[in-house]
Amino acid sequence: MKKTLLTTVALLLALPATAETFRWASTTDPQTMDPHAVSSAPVLGFLNNVYEGLVRRGPDMSIEPSLATAWEPIGEGEGWRFTLREGVTFHDGADFTAEDVVFSYERASSEESDVSSWFAPVSEVVMVDDYTVDIMTSSPQPLFPDSIANWMMMDAGWAEDNGAARPSRDTENFATRNVNGTGPFVLASRQPDLETVLTPFEGWWGEADHGITEAIFTPIQNSATAVAALLSGEVDMIEPVPVQDAERVDANDGTRVIRGIESRVIMLGFPHDRETLRSGAPNPFTDPAVRQAVAHAVNVPAILQTIMRGSAEPASQLVAAGTSGYSEVHDARPEYDPELARSLLAEAGYPDGFEFDLSCTNDRYLNDESVCQAIVSMLAQVGMTATLDAMPVSNYWPELRADNFDMFLLGWSPGTFDAEHPIRFLVHTAGDRLGTWNFGGYSSPRIDELLPVMQSELDPEARQAAMDEAAGIIQEDVVYVPLYVQPLLWGVRDGVEVTQRPDNFFILRWVRMD
Amino acid sequence: MLTYILRRVFQSVLVLLVVGLVAFAMFRFVGDPVDTMLGQERTMQDIERLRESLGLNKPFFVQYWDFLVRAVQGDLGISYRQGRPVAEIIAERLPATLELAAVSGVFALTFGIVFGIFTAIRRKGLAANAIMTLSLIGVSLPTFLIGILLIYVFAVELSVLPSFGRGEVTDLGGWSTGFLTRSGLIALILPSITLGLYQMTLIMRLVRSEMLEVLRADYIRFARARGLKTRVIHFRHALKNTLVPVITVTGLQLGSIIAFAIITETVFQWPGVGLLFINAIQFVDIPVMAAYLMLISVMFVGINLIVDLLYVAIDPRLRA
Numbered sequence: 001m002k003k004t005l006l007t008t009v010a011l012l013l014a015l016p017a018t019a020e021t022f023r024w025a026s027t028t029d030p031q032t033m034d035p036h037a038v039s040s041a042p043v044l045g046f047l048n049n050v051y052e053g054l055v056r057r058g059p060d061m062s063i064e065p066s067l068a069t070a071w072e073p074i075g076e077g078e079g080w081r082f083t084l085r086e087g088v089t090f091h092d093g094a095d096f097t098a099e100d101v102v103f104s105y106e107r108a109s110s111e112e113s114d115v116s117s118w119f120a121p122v123s124e125v126v127m128v129d130d131y132t133v134d135i136m137t138s139s140p141q142p143l144f145p146d147s148i149a150n151w152m153m154m155d156a157g158w159a160e161d162n163g164a165a166r167p168s169r170d171t172e173n174f175a176t177r178n179v180n181g182t183g184p185f186v187l188a189s190r191q192p193d194l195e196t197v198l199t200p201f202e203g204w205w206g207e208a209d210h211g212i213t214e215a216i217f218t219p220i221q222n223s224a225t226a227v228a229a230l231l232s233g234e235v236d237m238i239e240p241v242p243v244q245d246a247e248r249v250d251a252n253d254g255t256r257v258i259r260g261i262e263s264r265v266i267m268l269g270f271p272h273d274r275e276t277l278r279s280g281a282p283n284p285f286t287d288p289a290v291r292q293a294v295a296h297a298v299n300v301p302a303i304l305q306t307i308m309r310g311s312a313e314p315a316s317q318l319v320a321a322g323t324s325g326y327s328e329v330h331d332a333r334p335e336y337d338p339e340l341a342r343s344l345l346a347e348a349g350y351p352d353g354f355e356f357d358l359s360c361t362n363d364r365y366l367n368d369e370s371v372c373q374a375i376v377s378m379l380a381q382v383g384m385t386a387t388l389d390a391m392p393v394s395n396y397w398p399e400l401r402a403d404n405f406d407m408f409l410l411g412w413s414p415g416t417f418d419a420e421h422p423i424r425f426l427v428h429t430a431g432d433r434l435g436t437w438n439f440g441g442y443s444s445p446r447i448d449e450l451l452p453v454m455q456s457e458l459d460p461e462a463r464q465a466a467m468d469e470a471a472g473i474i475q476e477d478v479v480y481v482p483l484y485v486q487p488l489l490w491g492v493r494d495g496v497e498v499t500q501r502p503d504n505f506f507i508l509r510w511v512r513m514d
Numbered sequence: 515m516l517t518y519i520l521r522r523v524f525q526s527v528l529v530l531l532v533v534g535l536v537a538f539a540m541f542r543f544v545g546d547p548v549d550t551m552l553g554q555e556r557t558m559q560d561i562e563r564l565r566e567s568l569g570l571n572k573p574f575f576v577q578y579w580d581f582l583v584r585a586v587q588g589d590l591g592i593s594y595r596q597g598r599p600v601a602e603i604i605a606e607r608l609p610a611t612l613e614l615a616a617v618s619g620v621f622a623l624t625f626g627i628v629f630g631i632f633t634a635i636r637r638k639g640l641a642a643n644a645i646m647t648l649s650l651i652g653v654s655l656p657t658f659l660i661g662i663l664l665i666y667v668f669a670v671e672l673s674v675l676p677s678f679g680r681g682e683v684t685d686l687g688g689w690s691t692g693f694l695t696r697s698g699l700i701a702l703i704l705p706s707i708t709l710g711l712y713q714m715t716l717i718m719r720l721v722r723s724e725m726l727e728v729l730r731a732d733y734i735r736f737a738r739a740r741g742l743k744t745r746v747i748h749f750r751h752a753l754k755n756t757l758v759p760v761i762t763v764t765g766l767q768l769g770s771i772i773a774f775a776i777i778t779e780t781v782f783q784w785p786g787v788g789l790l791f792i793n794a795i796q797f798v799d800i801p802v803m804a805a806y807l808m809l810i811s812v813m814f815v816g817i818n819l820i821v822d823l824l825y826v827a828i829d830p831r832l833r834a
Contacts, residue, residue: 031595039553117555169551170567172597192596193793194785220678220783221792224662228677232669363796394545394798415554425554432558 020213022496022511024237025226029193029219034175035152036107037167039114041413044150045505046217049198050091051152051181054082054101055145059499059510060322061263061417063146067096067153067182077140077458079123084131088205090155091179091186098127103156103165105135112166118147120433121455140456142463146324147416155180184208184509185215193219198508210511230255230491236513237498239506241491243309243367249491260488260500263323264413265315265422266365268294268375268481273441277356277406284354285407291478293344294407295334297382298375300483302336307370311487317471318412318422320485320502325419325454325464327471333482341382353383356406364393365411366486372409400439408439411486413503419467420454423447427470427479442479515826522822526815531582533811537804538578546570547594547798568594581804591801595793600805604787609689610680611779611786615771617702618710622771623764626714630721630756634729635748649715657774661708661781668704676701678783709778713767720763724756731755765821769814 030046032038048056054068068082088096102125109119121141126134137144154175159165162174179187184206185198198215200208218235220226226238227245231252241249246257270285277283284290300314316333319326345353358379360372369390376386386407391399400408414421428435428451429443450466457463474480488500497512548564565571569580584591590600629649633642652660669677681697683690692698728734729752737747776788783789787806794802 032597038551039555114553115555117557168597170597171592176597192598193790218679218783221789222780222783225665225678225781225783228662228665228670232673232677234669234677392545392796394547394550394796395543396545397549398546413554436557437554 020211020513022212022215022237022508022513023218023235024215024239024506025218025220025229025235026239026506027219027221027223027226030196031192032176033179033187033190034164034167034173035150035154035181036104036110036113036115037169037176041504045503046196047152047179047181048150048183048505049185049508050179050183050187051154052183053149053151053153054084055149057149057417057501057503059501061502063149071145073142073458074134074136077137077142077456079134079136080141080144081128082133082135084133085205086131088182089203090158090182091201091203092155092158093203094155094157094180096153096155096182097130098133099130100153100156101125101133102127103159104151104153107154107159107166108151110166112169114167114169115151117433118151139452140458142456142458142460143324143416143418143420146418150415153182184210188214206509208509210509211513212508212511215508215511227491230493233493236496237490237492237511239488239490239504240366241489243307243311243487243489246309246311246489246491254494255491256494258488258490258492258498258500259311260490261313261320261502262413262486262488262504263320263417263502264365264411264486264504265318265320266368266371266409266411266483266486267315267318268298268483269408269410269426269440270294270478270480271403271406271440272479273443274403278404279355279357281354281356283406284348284350284356287348288476288478289344289348290350291481292334293341293348293382294379294384295478295481296337296344297341297384298378298481298483299336300333302378303371303374304484307367307374308484308487311489312484313487315482315485316475317419317482318426318474318480319414319419322502323414323417323419325467327419327464327468329468330471330475338382345383350383353385355385355387357389358386359396359399359405359408360388360390361393361396361409362390364396365409368409371483375409403439403441405439410437410439410480412437417503419471420451423451423454423470423474427474440479442477444473444477444479447473518826519823522819526819529815530808530811534582534804534808535575535578537807538574538581541577541798541800541803542574544795544800544803545798547800550797551594581801585808590805593794593802594799595797595802600801603790603802604805604809605688606690607785607787607790609691610784611772611775611788613692614702614705614709614775614778614784614786615768618706618708618713619764619768619771621706622710622713622717622767626717627721627760629714630718631725631748631753633718634722634725637726645718649718652711652715657708657712657777658781660711661704661778664704664708665781675704677704680785705778705782705784708781709771709775712774713771716767717760717764720760721756724759725752728752728755762821765817769810769817772813773810 028042030043032043035047035051052066055063056066058064067085067088069085070083072081074081084098105125109116121137121139122135123138124136128134158180164173164175177190184201184204186201188197188199190196196217223242229235230238241257249255249257270291271283274283304312314333316331317327358372358376360368362369372388376388379386412422424434425437427447429448430438430441447470450470453466454463488504492498495514499510548561552560569577593600593603629645633645636642665677668675679701680692681701682695683692683698684694692702734752737751775786776791779786779788780792791806
């Protein structure tokens with residue numbers, strides 16, 4: 001009797017989410033509603049629900065028509081012609097035309113924009129007629145349409161009328177808190193850090209079959225609180241679910257975990273161009289045999305089994321299998337073989353091993369610190385004595401930039417979902433625009449030659465050949481030791497269907513509720 | 515008298531300035547905001563340009579001086595993360611923290627005094643001993659654990675109280691209050707208990723020991739001899755004399771309730787200044803961190819100053 005009473009009270013008090021209202025929570029609040037001001041996954045992922053680009057990505061990351069219905073290359077790689085969808089209106093009723101595309105190009109490629117690097121190869125954007133736009137490039141760009149899936153279209157008139165013709169990063173402007181896109185959802189209200197409410201856009205050009213009448217997003221930083229909110233039914237979906245809570249969410253009546261694979265590859269990096277370690281001792285990692293020994297000494301399946309509880313997949317290269325440009329011929333990753341690691345070390349002149357520091361984040365990747373601890377003990381078994389130096393990510397990047405590391409953990413998610421991306425940032429010789437995350441200072445003339453081929457080669461087979469060759473060099477030189485592909489763990493209540501995408505964007509229009 | 519006040523005010527300002535200096539010296543160790551502000555595809559030039567425009571390349575005392583110069587003009591800077599004036603963000607978040615602090619203060623005071631009296635009067639009773647033992651647990655368990663425990667029991671298992679947030683709030687001319695709605699009120703229960711538990715046990719123990727002391731005093735014995743009712747002795751004569759130190763301690767604890775709200779706010783996703791501060795640390799949002807630390811130290815120093823001045827008013831010996 002008492003139990004029944006409690007349950008009744010609970011039902012009355014718990015504010016059960018009605019079938020139409022969808023509530024979800026994530027750790028990070030999108031810091032702005034301006035699609036060109038900040039290039040971060042929380043911002044771009046959220047804004048994909050209210051703004052749209054010329055093209056968009058499907059659940060498997062493939063490119064599909066969005067505001068452009070068709071596109072074709074101009075001449076021999078001089079640019080791309082986009083045919084725009086007719087009859088599309090912005091949330092305020094204005095028509096979407098080629099003028100808005102030109103404006104959005106100027107806005108997104110301006111100095112104030114955080115996404116201007118997407119337009120580095122673009123020389124000019126020409127409005128052919130109201131529904132045709134030519135984007136001219138200075139070199140052939142076979143993958144240009146793939147690289148602009150997050151380039152969102154803004155209404156020229158609306159932005160100019162409200163003094164938001166340029167994105168604003170350091171201060172607020174009208175577009176920071178207001179939205180006028182063409183997307184399936186309208187921003188109904190927004191309180192930064194507290195609550196953001198979306199409602200369906202009645203005039204959306206697409207077919208809306210999600211059945212949501214209102215979607216409420218709340219950032220919840222503390223993952224234990226987020227899990228409690230899901231278990232108590234106060235939210236319908238949370239992301240991410242901490243790895244250690246996944247079983248609990250699954251075991252609980254009425255909630256479950258949706259598991260997938262993110263496109264983020266976790267790897268170990270080395271100092272390639274330094275004479276000494278932090279301690280002043282000679283740097284053993286300049287020898288490829290030593291790096292190969294590391295690759296064989298780390299037992300990736302064991303890490304995945306214990307720390308990731310079987311949710312992640314091993315990685316053989318800098319991108320996950322299924323990414324465009326992934327090298328099938330280099331699919332095998334080094335076997336766990338401590339004996340081989342020991343003999344490689346002995347041959348390299350370190351029969352008794354050596355001491356070094358392993359730099360690691362403790363708040364950036366899933367269970368990053370635990371993974372590093374495991375790596376430390378695995379390396380110790382073959383004689384490499386590592387001291388773990390774990391720190392928050394806000395301290396981590398300055399340390400890496402200052403070359404203050406002996407070995408480091410890095411996660412990389414290819415923004416373009418193409419294998420060229422990590423090569424451009426992680427492997428190409430470090431410079432101002434290229435190799436900007438190549439902290440180890442690796443340099444290979446052949447890789448530097450192959451990168452332009454990957455970027456400009458129009459023939460898919462020749463391009464893939466360049467990709468394969470690069471992947472082979474990276475594996476042979478052990479530039480990095482790819483460990484695993486980070487898992488995606490989302491928690492939902494029963495009766496809610498969501499679709500995960502490897503870039504960890506949450507696409508609201510794919511939600512299905514009973 | 516005047517020199518005393520002036521000296522105390524001068525000392526308070528000095529304390530504030532030192533707190534600020536220490537804070538700015540430490541920001542360098544919190545990390546570099548540039549990486550969180552720029553995307554994956556930033557160039558080295560972008561990093562340099564941003565560092566330059568934020569003034570991060572200057573020595574910390576120069577940054578501190580710039581902050582002070584702007585702060586005295588009422589400009590607390592622009593948040594790195596939200597791009598909005600810090601003063602505006604803090605004004606938006608402060609009501610949540612102050613309401614939470616007020617409710618937990620009232621909770622701590624009420625239950626602290628009631629339990630304190632109870633355990634003093636029924637010193638040997640089973641219930642009193644149980645309360646004393648439980649209070650020990652309350653003092654020794656960390657706040658976040660108590661919070662998680664309460665969430666687990668009342669939100670997840672019993673589903674009677676919300677696990678996060680402030681519920682529905684009403685805007686009263688720039689002050690958002692949760693006192694006027696049902697969901698706002700029930701959302702206050704768990705965070706207030708979590709935040710006030712430690713203060714409650716502190717007050718309870720203080721009241722108990724003071725009360726035991728007073729009950730041994732001659733005038734209480736005399737009151738008993740006069741045949742007064744026990745209730746009158748306990749509540750009119752004993753309790754009144756117990757409250758003086760309690761009020762002093764409570765005043766001083768008010769500051770720490772607001773400061774300790776950081777942890778409670780994080781556990782309950784309570785949208786106050788404490789949660790704002792935690793966010794700011796993660797993002798290395800220096801203007802927000804600086805403003806919060808200054809706000810808290812102004813509050814602490816202010817309360818201490820008032821208490822000091824009250825002593826002067828109460829104690830004639832200090833006026834000489």
